[in-house]
Amino acid sequence: MKLYELLYGLEYTLTGADENTEISAPVSDSRLAKRDSMFLCISGTKRDGADYAVEARLQGAAACVAERPVRGVPCVTVDNVRHAAAIIWNNFYKDPARRMRLFGVTGTNGKTSTAVYLKSILEACGRKVGLIGTLGCYAGERKLTVPGSELSDVPAAMTTPDPQYLYGALSKMRDEGIEDAVIEVSSHAVYQRKTDALSFFCGIFTNLSPEHLDLHGDMESYFAVKKSFLDKCKIIVYNRDDKYGRRFYPLSYNFGISDAGNIRLSAEKTRYLLNCGGEKINIEALVPGGFTVYNTMAAACCAAAVGVSPGCISQGIFRVKGIPGRMERVLSREKYGFTVYIDFAHTPAALEAVLRDLKKTNAEKLTVLFGCGGDRDRGKRSIMGEIAAKYSDRVIVTSDNPRTEDRLKIIDDILEGIPKDFHPCVIPSRKDAICYALESAVEGEIILLAGKGQEEYEIVNGKKLPFSEKEIIAEVMKRKFGK
DSSP states (O other): OBHHHHTTTOOOEEESOOTTOBOOOEESSGGGOOTTOEEEOOOOSSSOGGGGHHHHHHTTOSEEEESSOOTTSOEEEOSOHHHHHHHHHHHHTTOTTTTSEEEEEESSSOHHHHHHHHHHHHHHTTOOEEEEETTEEEETTEEOOOTTTTSTTSTTSSSSOOHHHHHHHHHHHHHTTOOEEEEEOOHHHHHTTTTTTOOOSEEEEOOOOSOOHHHHOSHHHHHHHHHHHHTTSSEEEEETTSTTGGGSOTTSEEEOGGGEEEEEEOSSOEEEEEEETTEEEEEEESSOSHHHHHHHHHHHHHHHHTTOOHHHHHHHHHHOOOBTTBSEEEEOHHHHSSEEEEEOOOSHHHHHHHHHHHHTTTOSEEEEEEOOOTTSOSHHHHHHHHHHHHHOSEEEEOOSOOBTSOHHHHHHHHHTTSOTTTOOEEOSSHHHHHHHHHHTOOTTEEEEEESOTTOOEEEETTEEEEOOHHHHHHHHHHHHHOO
């Protein structure tokens, strides 16, 4: 592909570079640079990406894209390399989403579940739908493997993949005839300009509570990033029960708990009567919890806004048999005498919502096992400790992706929020903690393993190591029950 073709839509200045140079592919890792590639000088938190341009040149890169000229390297100078990266990868894959309707789901909690429900609803009315988010990239039911994403140190499985993988996944979807793509859009993705080349047909705002403040600084900045994405969407659907949601346009489509009548929650399902634009729709979701009311309402309201019939909305929600790591029941009381749920709740608001719902089940004993991620918001740790003690009979504090931090220091931060007379159990090894929770479980107890959800890895000392809560549970139950 010619250099000028990759740069289409960008404002740039050339220094020693020729627009007609043939480029084999863009790369953002200098170690992957090869003959005739183009190196994108994306800066991290500690190093300027331009510092690696000479290294990329020595490995064969024909040019670099940077925010300042680099001596000795043919250079394309732009105002923002992250923005340029989105445009360049989109051009490289020949604008793959050009003919798709794009639905973006953003907010602190509920993005994954809302996206899954929306995908199912759109499929119920005959559309071919793709999904990009925390659960991976899918074209229909088939999980896509984007070249490079199989590498353990490549961030292709994050909420919103980096541009190389995002636009690569959309390219594969286009090849498979996908008509609609539902994409989880994180605040990191917006801040890092990953979706800049995309035009979203509809954007959904779920809610906003403290998270990622290590990046954004404060809630107003966090909200501003979310809003900057939604402002570009043709249709906005927002949660009017959220104080930040109420700051969106009154004429936009919105939903709230007053739209849900006759709510019936059980350990297996969620049922209610939805009033959606004057239409009454019976909703039955096979995922328990009050938060499921909001997630299904968000998806239903969005679908109604784009003309989907009530029948398809109801059918699409019911078709979702479960969502990995979202109030996922992995052990039942009927079989083992106690119940175990796995949930991705890793923010104060999400943890409180799940524990509040479980408390309503009148369990004989409610246990929560959780930790907090390293190199992330320290401020939320004590808050989550306080919430855990408020709703639970037993709290087991452990680790959860400590990354480069000392897990014991993270645990100390959590313990600061737990009342002195509560006496939580502290087991730094998450595997040991899970084993202890299960082996000491009593009849009628509910155990919540919070924080990791569908993740099958643990990040320790910067390394991504295999770690499956389900496998650990299976091992313990085999020892304990012989099955």
